[in-house]
Amino acid sequence: MKIRKVALVGGTHGNELTGVYLINKWQHNPDLVRRGSFDTLTLHANPEAIKACRRYIDRDLNRSFALHDLAAPKAHYEAQRACELNAILGPKGADKTAVDFICDLHSTTANMGLSLVVSNESDLTWDAVRYLCAKEPALHLYRWQGDEEGAFVDSVAPHGFAIEVGAIPQGVLHSDLFFATERLVMHLLDFFEKVNRGEAIPETEKEVEVYDHVDLLDYPRDASGALNGMVHEALQDNDYRVLQKGDPIFRLFDGSEICYDRDEPLHALFVNEAAYYEKGFAMTLARKILL
Numbered sequence: 126m127k128i129r130k131v132a133l134v135g136g137t138h139g140n141e142l143t144g145v146y147l148i149n150k151w152q153h154n155p156d157l158v159r160r161g162s163f164d165t166l167t168l169h170a171n172p173e174a175i176k177a178c179r180r181y182i183d184r185d186l187n188r189s190f191a192l193h194d195l196a197a198p199k200a201h202y203e204a205q206r207a208c209e210l211n212a213i214l215g216p217k218g219a220d221k222t223a224v225d226f227i228c229d230l231h232s233t234t235a236n237m238g239l240s241l242v243v244s245n246e247s248d249l250t251w252d253a254v255r256y257l258c259a260k261e262p263a264l265h266l267y268r269w270q271g272d273e274e275g276a277f278v279d280s281v282a283p284h285g286f287a288i289e290v291g292a293i294p295q296g297v298l299h300s301d302l303f304f305a306t307e308r309l310v311m312h313l314l315d316f317f318e319k320v321n322r323g324e325a326i327p328e329t330e331k332e333v334e335v336y337d338h339v340d341l342l343d344y345p346r347d348a349s350g351a352l353n354g355m356v357h358e359a360l361q362d363n364d365y366r367v368l369q370k371g372d373p374i375f376r377l378f379d380g381s382e383i384c385y386d387r388d389e390p391l392h393a394l395f396v397n398e399a400a401y402y403e404k405g406f407a408m409t410l411a412r413k414i415l416l
């Protein structure tokens with residue numbers, strides 16, 4: 126297939142500054158993201174949240190793109206903005222969309238390193254992912270089937286993914302991860318250029334290691350629903366670690382521990398992500414597979 130237009134999206138969450146400032150940089154220096162065989166669109170997804178340096182104003186924009194939400198938008202800011210973005214990038218599910226691929230730039234307070242979150246599965250998406258894995262061996266892949274299906278920004282186009290980098294506090298820039306994200310996007314654009322030119326792409330991984338989403342794990346809570354513990358110090362900052370039955374995962378406020386109690390060893394991701402406290406997730410659990 127020929128790629129006609131690619132969207133680079135930042136500031137979907139207004140307090141994740143890596144994407145916000147990369148988009149600014151590219152808008153001031155459009156040659157950086159220009160390639161000969163396709164158009165590149167750069168945009169801020171949530172301008173009001175960026176101004177406020179908050180994740181969102183009324184609702185998480187990156188959970189606002191389910192088809193039923195787009196069909197009957199509620200009267201709040203992110204619902205309206207999701208409809209505008211659907212018109213600019215989609216429309217979602219159409220045979221012909223305005224853009225072919227969406228790369229959505231995020232950061233996380235969890236120590237996720239350089240990661241891709243793939244939920245919009247297509248052959249082109251996976252070809253791009255395998256190419257990026259060859260270019261950036263430190264890249265981690267997480268296949269998300271999370272709290273709300275198909276509601277991410279990148280679900281509006283037929284192909285795409287989100288980049289997640291961390292650990293970065295909310296409202297903060299981190300130089301290494303800023304440039305690591307930019308490098309990854311440059312490789313992605315180069316990949317599309319090669320595809321469009323019909324070039325052989327030998328530098329592609331045949332098989333990639335994927336962390337496949339299994340479950341979301343909440344914090345320990347008391348009977349009223351209030352937290353009565355936190356992520357265990359042995360797990361803090363150790364994203365992608367495998368959990369074996371008996372490994373401590375939470376430290377209660379009284380000093381006692383809660384241990385992992387499943388028979389199947391799974392890997393912990395998005396450990397102690399600040400934005401997930403309100404969602405009730407202390408971490409996600411994933412199974413490591415080869416694809």
Ligand SMILES: [Zn+2]
Nearest residue numbers: 138141231232
């Ligand atoms: Zn985000």
